[in-house]
Amino acid sequence: MKKGVLNKAVRLLYPARCPGCDDILPGASGMGVFCESCRGEVVLAHDRICFRCGKPIISAVDDLCRDCKSKEPAIVMGRGAFVYTGPMKLAMYRLKYSGRRSYVRGLARIAYTLHHKWLDSLGIQAVIPIPMYENKKRQRGYNQAEVFAEAISVYLSVPVYPKVLRRVRNTAPQKGLDRQMRQKNLENAFKIAQSGVKFDCVLLVDDIYTTGATINEAARVLGEGFGCRVFSFCICMGAD
Ligand SMILES: [Zn+2]
Numbered sequence: 001m002k003k004g005v006l007n008k009a010v011r012l013l014y015p016a017r018c019p020g021c022d023d024i025l026p027g028a029s030g031m032g033v034f035c036e037s038c039r040g041e042v043v044l045a046h047d048r049i050c051f052r053c054g055k056p057i058i059s060a061v062d063d064l065c066r067d068c069k070s071k072e073p074a075i076v077m078g079r080g081a082f083v084y085t086g087p088m089k090l091a092m093y094r095l096k097y098s099g100r101r102s103y104v105r106g107l108a109r110i111a112y113t114l115h116h117k118w119l120d121s122l123g124i125q126a127v128i129p130i131p132m133y134e135n136k137k138r139q140r141g142y143n144q145a146e147v148f149a150e151a152i153s154v155y156l157s158v159p160v161y162p163k164v165l166r167r168v169r170n171t172a173p174q175k176g177l178d179r180q181m182r183q184k185n186l187e188n189a190f191k192i193a194q195s196g197v198k199f200d201c202v203l204l205v206d207d208i209y210t211t212g213a214t215i216n217e218a219a220r221v222l223g224e225g226f227g228c229r230v231f232s233f234c235i236c237m238g239a240d
């Protein structure tokens, strides 16, 4: 009885919201992650994706995206759940800038459901979020990549290591930079900051994968530091 009342109070104070439009979802949580109108517009990243990084590709003949064709990525392989378009663009914006970390639970459930066979087959020993610059994280109150990493780690039964990688430079946002500038912007941005750990196989996690510059720079640092295989998993994948 008491627990029921408490749950009801929590729902009134923090109602479940559709990540696509931020509207309050009817009924208790568990009714679905998106509202009906957003559900029709959300595109999953599972058909026609780059075999290597998991990015949606338009070409009917290629197995690889333009980035993976032009440069060998540092990740062994990557996957993501949603195409970064339509309502998911707004969802990612609010997740970052309007405190809507509550979206992550539902999004992680869809993401894991979509790619569980692949994820479960990798032999992952650690889930590592792309770190935020410490001051920035303090201002925002959380790192959305870390929140997603925590949600995915529950499904994988593998611990999260949020302190293995550290962002040592406050890099400019990647958005709006071209491919070359993105790469330059990330030079020496990450370093390994935790000693006494050893991994053979890790899952690097972030909110959005576009050119893959961030993920691949972090994967390079992890690969050099641990000699481990690095796979990646993101909420959203930008189209090729
Ligand atoms: Zn909606």
Ligand SMILES: [Zn+2]
Pocket (backbone or CB within 6 Å): 050, 051, 052, 053, 054, 055, 064, 065, 066, 067, 068, 069
């Ligand atoms: Zn690719």
